[in-house]
Amino acid sequence: MPSSTLQWLSLVGIIWLQAIIGTNTNFPAYSSQLKELLSISQVQLNNLAFASDAGKLFGWFSGLASIYLPLWLVLLIGSTLGLIGYGVQYLFITNVISSLSYWHVFLLTFLAGNSICWINTVCYVVTIRNFLSDRQAAVGITTSYQGLSAKIYANIVDAVAPHKKARTFLFLNSLLPLIVGLIAAPLVREIEFTGPNYKGVGFAVMFAITISTGIYAVFSSLQFVTNKASSLGILIGILVSLVLPLLVPLLVKIKEIENNREKLRVCDFTMEDNTNEAGEGNEVKDEDDVEVQEYVVGIIEEVGVKLMLRRINFWLYFLIYFFGATVGLVYLNNLGQIAESRGCYGTSSLVSLSSSFGFFGRLMPSLMYYFYRGKCKVSRPASILAVMVPTSGAFFLLLNKSDLALYISTAVIGVCTGAITSLAVSTTTELFGTKHFSVNHNVVVANIPIGSFVFGYTAALFYRKEGNENGKCMGMECYRNTFIMWGSFCLLGTLLALILHARTRKLYSQNQ
Template identity: 85%
Template sequence: MSSTTLQWLSLVGTIWLQAIIGTNTNFPAYSSQLKQLLSISQVQLNNLAFASDAGKLFGWFSGLASIYLPLWLVLLTGSTLGLIGYGVQYLFITKQISSLSYWHVFLLTFLAGNSICWINTVCYVVTIRNFLSDRQVAVGITTSYQGLSAKIYANIVEAVSPHKKAKAFLFLNSLLPVIVGLVAAPLVREFDATSPKHTRVGFAVMFVITIFTGIYAVLSSLQFVTSKASSLDIMTGILVSLLLPLLVPLSVKIKELQDNRENLRIYHFTMEENNSEERVENEVKEGEVEEEIGIIEEVGVKLMLRRINFWLYFFVYYFGATVGLVYLNNLGQIAESRGCSNTSSLVSLSSSFGFFGRLMPSLMYYFYRGQCRISRPASLLAAMVPTSGAFFLLLNRTDLALYISTAVIGVCTGAITSIAVSTTTELFGTKHFSVNHNVVVANIPMGSFVFGYSAALVYRNQGHEHYEHGQCMGMECYRNTFIIWGSLCFFGTLLAFILHVSTRKFYSQIP
């Protein structure tokens, strides 16, 4: 099999991994049941959500491992950590293990959260290396599927075990990444080729497939669709859509076979001349794209931490995507406190819109590059503004406001997450990317603890004031929290504007 076909297969393998890697994103769908099964308070439940994010504090270990170890081993290490973290919790929930304390569950959740970093690092490294000249597009397509993780898991659980969600989610979280990891391990590796053939057509087809998948995910999350279609039908549809990207490497292989048959009828010197011209064209195109992308400087972690741009960028992410992720982590309790019973549908909706949010920056970059250019900091700024507004919209008590705000936060959080990969590359280079980006996303567990814990305290205080057993129902449970989160997002918007001004000279020089 040619290296070009294998490169496209590596992209498909990465898509599959990203689609099942977001095991922490489905936490809101079963958090209420887990709270009852473990007999814990809202603060303790929030600590478990923090533990999952806290695993990212040691994500830089996976970055170092990707430098010195084979990528397949890094991938399987991450899958194994997830198997242990979620698997032991499943055995405890099903009463196969009886002597497990709350802090054991906390540490297991931490371990499971760290497993995501290992798999994510492999996905980023493989995608960037195999599609160097189109890394923004390739990374955007693959990471968009991570936004579908909660949707995929929720659909499987609704079809298989709708009444025992906590047990079903923990079972899937432990086994699915291992199974997909074993399938994808031979595919997700670096292949020795300068630039894949038929790149533009291939990515155009990938975009069509990805957009179709996203539209299906959104429509199948809406109540008027779920009321008419069975859970099994919806699950089958989403799983089939994950197989559609295989059409690209399959088409490339068929095209290669056709070309080989034609080349048998052509003189040897003509073939050499055509191949030589093709190599020159590929080198020119690749050089043009590299010049267009640009890098401010190549620095390691120590020098990066001394840069003002790093701290601006770090806190933009902290007050933007991280606050959004904390909201999504608490979505189950937020919906319950507002009297919204259809939590799974809400989680699926946030996941589906997060999918489009991750895809949107790459889509715009791919089709509008050369016509107009928006810098990464300006893109971050554009995503921060509606996020802030969405939190203030949540002060409205209607279900419509809840759904709209959740969709907006899902889109913008996904967009910031996708833009951040390219921003880290452009600000601090590609050589140390695997370590540098894991340092950047270390802000997620910090924000998860600070923002999530404060929200849990407000919830507990309101619960003790109005209800027994610390359960809070009504708008007052999260009203002050939404005001604080919206204000922090607004402050992050100002920081994004400063970062945009600081880097404007560099981006203005890129054609």
């Protein structure tokens, strides 16, 4: 029987993967420089941001692959696609390759965006299967680290080559996921273990480490801290925080050894005591089974993708994500140009801030569900509704021209977008089941490239309309109409979330 330590090691491996696969989130940090290097317009730059998200349109390929192929192979396929997508762009930027057209770069960006789906699918499948009864907690912890991706990459670039951002980001985007994928491949696998996995100790320590990491990330993103501390020092702190989760499997292993010694000691006294000890072991197993029943049976109905597409709840859920998290992601993709148009040139600081607050946004739902699930049960649609409201307010706050409004809005949008992204994983499993999750969820997130194109292209048109003859725009007018439009769409998404909550309230009440 596999040790429960392996379960926790798989979670650590997924944390490492999630921390470096958010390669598309660091696009705003070098988008302006890339625009100059490629001599492209704002509309073409927005198309590249769309191309990265458009890779998710074919994310369902990775879902099918996870059913028929070993998960380690799916992971390495994703890493290799990223190596090709970003690597060839790097060779072009450094003049090693000189024959790439804009559309070649577009297709390579598309391929790189699709690579994230493959790695994400492996992370979600392993997390849900290894921690079924606590999937919200496990998914929330692991996906929160994806919120750190932009910060990790930005700190590495600031420490190594702050004046060559575009080429350095592309170089890191191509190699880091492959390197970490090779390291994590032996760990990231489904563990069939029916004994006690010491979830109380494991999740308590893991939450403490994750929260500490988030606090450090937010604090080190503040302007007055980055001015005093070196980028290398901040980076070292982040890397140390990524090693700390290894303490959890270590503690679980120590706990296992202690329990095994206790069992052997009891067995030396009487056979009766040994029988009692075995009975206690069965009780632990039964408790786990009861917990699984409590959070699975009564909500989950196994639904295939064809049936899912005929459900009203699916389209409500799809549009809520479309008008919520996707609008937030489009804002973050355009953060570099937005900051520049307002005369705020601390783009790296803003990207780090949004990344750090996105980290907490992804973590908060799992933290609340894990520690308050027996006291206050709130449905996933209700939780999504709760975070849609401040997202709308943040877009309208951006109409204020102060830098403070920009920083506050960016932090709020980062938190809420991260929260919806985390909640969506559990929402998909609860509305449509776990059996077809790898395909179903990739269909759900297909709204991201659609929204990226629609919202991003419209924003680019507004930007170009207000810009000068060189295609550059400075001032609040550049994005004023865009913010009003995005805020209005978020309000519509809030209304749809209210409708979905009303439709699923009876379903969730069956589990209380």
